Amino acid sequence: MDTVFYTLQDFMTHSKGITYLVMAGILIALPLFWCFITDRDEKKRTY
Amino acid sequence: MSEETTLTDKKIFTPFNIICGIIIVVGLILTILRFTKGLGAVTNLDHNNPWGIWIGFDLLCGVALAAGGFVTSAACYIFGLKRFHSAVRPAILTAFLGYAMVVLALNYDVGRPWRLPYPIFYSQGTTSLLFEVGLCVFLYISVLFVEYSPAALEWLGFKKIRNLIVRMTLVLTIFGVILSTLHQSSLGALFMIAPSKLHPLWYSEYLPIYFFISSIFAGLSMVIFEGSLAHRFLHHKMDETHLAESTGVALGFAKAASFLMMGYAGIKLIGIAIDNHWHYLATSWGQWYLLEIIGFVMLPAYLYALAAREKNLILARWASVVAVLGIVLNRLNISVIAFNWNLPSAQRYFPSWMEIATSIFIITIGVVAYRFIATYMPILYKHPDYQEHQ
Amino acid sequence: MGITRRKFLGWMGAAIGATTISGQKTQAATTKQFEGHPGSGGVLHDITRCIGCRKCEEACNKVNQLPAPEKPFDDLTMLDNVRRTDDKTYTVVNRFPNDSGTSPVYVKKQCNHCLEPACASACFVKALKKHKTGAVVYDASLCVGCRYCMVACPFNIPAYEYNSAFSPRIMKCTMCQPRLEKGLLPGCVESCPKEALTFGTRKQLLKIAKQRIQKYPKRYIDHVYGEYEMGGTGWLYLTGTSFAQIGMREDLGNISAPQLTAGPLSDVPIVVGLWPVLLTGIYAISRRKEKIAKEEQNEAVAATLSAANEEMEKKLAELKDKMEQQKEAAINLEIKKALKEAADQAKEDDGNAPADGPKEEK
Structure with missing residues (x-):
């Protein structure tokens, strides 16, 4: 984080950009983690 | 299914086809005009009024009214309301076509439509709510396409892919609800950047919440409304399950929409209270605002309630018409009517007939596509090969 | 019923959590102070000095190679109507009647080069940017033509080439960014014969403006327009006439455009984080x-x-019992009958038998 931001606009462009990447990560990670949680449950139809 | 009968007594020059044909011819001429002469040749847009009905109606109303897809699939697959199952496919199809029409309209409205992928793939303006909307609409239209595809795959007979997609229903549904929450609310938040232009009665820090909540009952109403149209024109395409469940769907949705709309009227009131905008209610803009809230939110909510209490399907359908008109009124108020309210009347925007005709053209394409798909693909009935649970 | 209540409470909790968390985030973003690019430039427009000669309009048209106007720039009848910037004009001078009824007031209008530009905040392809010189610049090679910047701009500055079918651009003042890079003054500033326009760093200009107010308190209204409006603008204005009189809005507020949308923008990731959890939870519960x-x-x-x-079974047993009883009764009856018959016969045969007959039955 050595970038200096002089305007809120620049700061937000940067931080929101990273946030969007984090969001993508979360969207991939959560379903996988749910699969991990329910892995040992009895096998049932998940639609 | 009585497919044979419809195929044999098919005529080309039905009133429906003739009207559609005229609209499409006019639309194509306007399309050529738009793409060879520019926006100025077709629209009444100007430097003060950059957004007209192609945004206010085609985009904002289109997206809100296509919310039936995520609402119905969420009710059925996430909340476990299985009795709405037969309503899911038509709702998904309407949503998919709705979003397709929105994207089509956007191609007319933006100056360089061939650059529409830019915000997602080339230069991301992450501080813009329009970026958020664009990204979500792009992802959601893909999700809707996948959600809709089993119908097409059954029609074409691709069993394996169809079964694979059906297994992903839950993930797709959840993803669809997330994306819908985001872009429905962000469409409202688009206007939060312009407090000096939107009338204070409509400008609120709750705009994103208002847009999200109203999109839910817009979707519910649209399912009821579209159901009544389908019953009128595509009755012969419906199987027994669909026919048996449809009244329950309409009345169940009417009940849900009714309560939600009253809640919405409540939070609109909270918005006025928190900004202390009561005095605006006494102005002529206030009357207009009250007409929207009382005439097009609370009245249909009350009609829905009566319909649900008395199990009156016809009343529910009429209420859905009023509710849908209310959504259109609300979106137009925010994007066109109460936007730039402080400009002198000579500088205000009113759509040209060509803008209106283009909007009608785009809707017509959607209706024709729906009719084609619902006629040939298993939308209103279950495919005989896939009668089991799904 | 228990489950429904639990479900409801869960939603409430999540909703409250979402709003508080996002609220804090918004604040965190907005309490951080951004001072703008160091030494970024601007222009001070002293409205009291402007004589409405339209020399600035002419210079602007020339240096930016804009199409020639219908009427020449020395035709001052153009001042009869209040105009705005358009796709062929980056700047306009407007005439307003004075409060006191004396000589009219002339006000130049162009892009104010906001410190936190609404147009840049609204642009979804980063075609509009705040340059370190202070200019808000536009890159037509990125622009999609959505016109959201025009919706966002509180000063109604950006214009659009509506009549271009293949390469419509947003048109607006660039503060002569190409000239600034060469060390030249903006065209309008250079051409002004009355020094109604002063170019400098914004900090300097603020000082000058305040000095002028202090020196001539009767000449000026005690407010530098643009110091705080919409989070501050690069162009600053001094006037002796009320701002309302000369078409400058005083109700824009001091909140910058990025702050206006920071709230909903920071709600987005929270929805992405929580909705999968909530919805999967609801699904699992149902x-x-x-x-x-x-x-x-x-x-x-x-x-x-x-x-x-x-x-x-019970019924069967009962039935069995009943049947057996009936059977027994029938047998007994038969026996009784037989006995009776026998007794009767015996009676007929001999007279001492009747005392034994009824005893047999029990």
């Missing part, structure tokens, strides 16, 4: 409810089945 309902149903069916069996 599945579980379904499963329990099914189990209960199965149990109930089993229970009724066994109950029915028992009853059936």
